[in-house]
Amino acid sequence: MNNEKVKTLPFFGIPKIIPFVKPYKKTVILMILMGIVASLIDSVYPLFNRYALDHFVVGGTLDTLKYFIILYIVILVFQVIINYVSMAWCGTVEMSVDRDLRNASFNHLQELSFSYFNQNNVGYIHARVMSDTGKIGELVAWRMMDIIWNGSYILFVLVMMISINPGLAMMVLLLVPVAIVVISFLQKKMIVLNRQIREMNSKITGDMNEGITGARSIKTLVVEELMDRDFMKDTENMRKTSVHAVHYSAFFSASMTMLSSAALAIVLWKGGMLTMEQVIQIGTLSVFMTYALNLMEPIQMIIETISALIAIQVNIERFTRLLETESDVADTKEVIEKYGDTFQPKKENWEELYGDVEFKHVSFMYPDGNELVLDHFNLKVPQGTNVAIVGETGAGKSTLVNLVCRFFEPTKGQVIIDGKDARERSQLWLHSHIGYVLQTPHLFSGTVRDNLKYGKPDATDEEIMEALKLVSAEFVLEKMDKGLDSDVGEGGDMLSTGEKQLLSFARAILADPRILVLDEATASIDTLTEKAIQDAIEKVIKGRTSFVIAHRLSTIVNADVILVVQDGKIIERGKHQELMKKKGYYYDLYTRQYEEMVVNTVTQ
Numbered sequence: 001m002n003n004e005k006v007k008t009l010p011f012f013g014i015p016k017i018i019p020f021v022k023p024y025k026k027t028v029i030l031m032i033l034m035g036i037v038a039s040l041i042d043s044v045y046p047l048f049n050r051y052a053l054d055h056f057v058v059g060g061t062l063d064t065l066k067y068f069i070i071l072y073i074v075i076l077v078f079q080v081i082i083n084y085v086s087m088a089w090c091g092t093v094e095m096s097v098d099r100d101l102r103n104a105s106f107n108h109l110q111e112l113s114f115s116y117f118n119q120n121n122v123g124y125i126h127a128r129v130m131s132d133t134g135k136i137g138e139l140v141a142w143r144m145m146d147i148i149w150n151g152s153y154i155l156f157v158l159v160m161m162i163s164i165n166p167g168l169a170m171m172v173l174l175l176v177p178v179a180i181v182v183i184s185f186l187q188k189k190m191i192v193l194n195r196q197i198r199e200m201n202s203k204i205t206g207d208m209n210e211g212i213t214g215a216r217s218i219k220t221l222v223v224e225e226l227m228d229r230d231f232m233k234d235t236e237n238m239r240k241t242s243v244h245a246v247h248y249s250a251f252f253s254a255s256m257t258m259l260s261s262a263a264l265a266i267v268l269w270k271g272g273m274l275t276m277e278q279v280i281q282i283g284t285l286s287v288f289m290t291y292a293l294n295l296m297e298p299i300q301m302i303i304e305t306i307s308a309l310i311a312i313q314v315n316i317e318r319f320t321r322l323l324e325t326e327s328d329v330a331d332t333k334e335v336i337e338k339y340g341d342t343f344q345p346k347k348e349n350w351e352e353l354y355g356d357v358e359f360k361h362v363s364f365m366y367p368d369g370n371e372l373v374l375d376h377f378n379l380k381v382p383q384g385t386n387v388a389i390v391g392e393t394g395a396g397k398s399t400l401v402n403l404v405c406r407f408f409e410p411t412k413g414q415v416i417i418d419g420k421d422a423r424e425r426s427q428l429w430l431h432s433h434i435g436y437v438l439q440t441p442h443l444f445s446g447t448v449r450d451n452l453k454y455g456k457p458d459a460t461d462e463e464i465m466e467a468l469k470l471v472s473a474e475f476v477l478e479k480m481d482k483g484l485d486s487d488v489g490e491g492g493d494m495l496s497t498g499e500k501q502l503l504s505f506a507r508a509i510l511a512d513p514r515i516l517v518l519d520e521a522t523a524s525i526d527t528l529t530e531k532a533i534q535d536a537i538e539k540v541i542k543g544r545t546s547f548v549i550a551h552r553l554s555t556i557v558n559a560d561v562i563l564v565v566q567d568g569k570i571i572e573r574g575k576h577q578e579l580m581k582k583k584g585y586y587y588d589l590y591t592r593q594y595e596e597m598v599v600n601t602v603t604q
């Protein structure tokens with residue numbers, strides 16, 4: 001996904017972002033008008049010099065000096081106000097559009113299924129939400145203003161030059177096509193080189209990150225010299241390319257200076273002759289000199305802006321592709337109309353969930369896979385049933401749970417919740433009644449209380465403490481200075497993995513779910529704490545439907561039904577004693593773990 005090729009969009013892709021600009025169309029229109037007025041004032045200033053030279057210097061009279069100064073100051077103040085207002089509006093539009101783009105992309109991400117996040121890494125998604133939206137916001141405000149101001153300035157200057165002296169104006173304009181060709185050629189080269197420099201800088205940043213995060217592995221493998229050689233090679237490549245880019249940049253600046261000087265030379269040569277012949281006055285010559293010097297920079301800016309637009313259309317395409325990505329799991333219009341969506345739920349229409357689950361002729365293939373994981377699978381799980389799912393690492397134990405939670409849809413068949421196809425009710429309705437404890441726990445930045453309240457936003461401190469005691473997690477608070485107000489750090493990095501697991505378990509219990517999912521939830525907890533949690537689980541699962549993905553088989557011997565998974569297929573099912581009597585795959589797994597446990601106990 002990261003090396004994607006982006007097709008060329010019509011009009012630089014701007015039509016795709018118009019819906020995000022429409023709310024601010026009045027501000028944008030006023031911003032455009034301000035840009036035109038500002039460029040008009042800038043193009044008028046040389047006429048003041050013309051009047052001053054012709055009347056005050058050559059004419060030798062100061063009769064109108066007072067009015068001249070007043071008018072000049074008025075226009076100057078007017079220009080300052082316009083520049084301030086237009087820049088403020090540009091910033092407002094940029095930040096507002098940027099905010100709306102990010103909100104739209106983040107909200108859409110919340111509605112996408114697990115498969116999207118499986119197929120796209122965090123860096124790719126982060127760039128879509130942050131980097132691409134920032135570029136688009138910049139385009140809407142500043143790039144558009146650049147084109148408006150520079151285009152208007154060039155137009156006003158051409159009109160004034162032609163109206164003053166068409167012949168002299170045409171001689172200066174002969175350099176414009178030359179300037180366009182030179183600027184376009186050099187700009188294209190510089191864009192390519194700068195893109196290469198950015199890619200090389202990313203590579204160096206990656207090397208630096210690996211050198212720091214992998215310092216222990218580097219030293220244990222004794223590859224310091226190899227890492228150093230690779231890093232020096234990358235930095236040398238960047239140096240060479242950067243020097244090459246600097247040479248083009250220097251040539252670019254020299255070319256602009258040469259073209260401006262050529263325009264000035266034409267004005268001085270032809271204009272000087274016309275002045276000596278008294279065809280034009282010295283003030284008019286001054287005006288042409290100013291316009292000749294200033295004409296090349298707006299042309300350069302327009303070409304640079306067009307180049308930027310070409311580059312930004314990549315950002316627009318990637319952003320719109322994100323918004324146009326349809327979730328593999330989506331509620332129908334009828335369901336949304338009755339139950340609401342993720343952000344506007346109609347909870348008054350939500351039915352109570354009891355916890356009856358049935359797999360009816362379910363076949364399933366992962367969106368990025370090419371083989372059925374389940375094939376015409378049937379299973380009835382009455383309310384309050386404790387289902388254990390076991391198997392080797394990577395066997396596909398999470399598939400059933402993902403279907404129950406509706407993180408994925410069945411390829412064929414139905415997952416029935418309380419007698420109705422899960423697709424006939426909203427995802428949010430289902431997820432609101434499920435407690436899920438992951439093998440790799442995640443805590444949000446904030447306090448212990450903040451994290452537990454994600455399970456139940458209106459929970460009291462007494463309810464929180466009760467949930468912590470139920471999962472034997474109260475000792476976590478005893479180690480923290482501020483109790484429930486203690487900060488857990490980013491991602492919970494101020495706690496051990498086991499402590500994070502205990503808090504995430506308490507968070508799930510606090511929500512009082514009707515369906516409880518434990519995805520190897522005790523894998524990161526020591527044996528003593530695991531025993532306490534097992535006792536708590538026995539209490540918690542009563543009256544609830546529970547699915548326990550277990551690594552340690554000793555923890556699920558009392559399960560109502562055990563499903564044994566191998567290579568994505570359910571090969572055995574039954575109670576613990578039934579499976580042990582069969583002496584099949586489950587028997588081998590259990591006895592092997594038991595023997596390992598005995599050996600470990602003896603060696604300790």
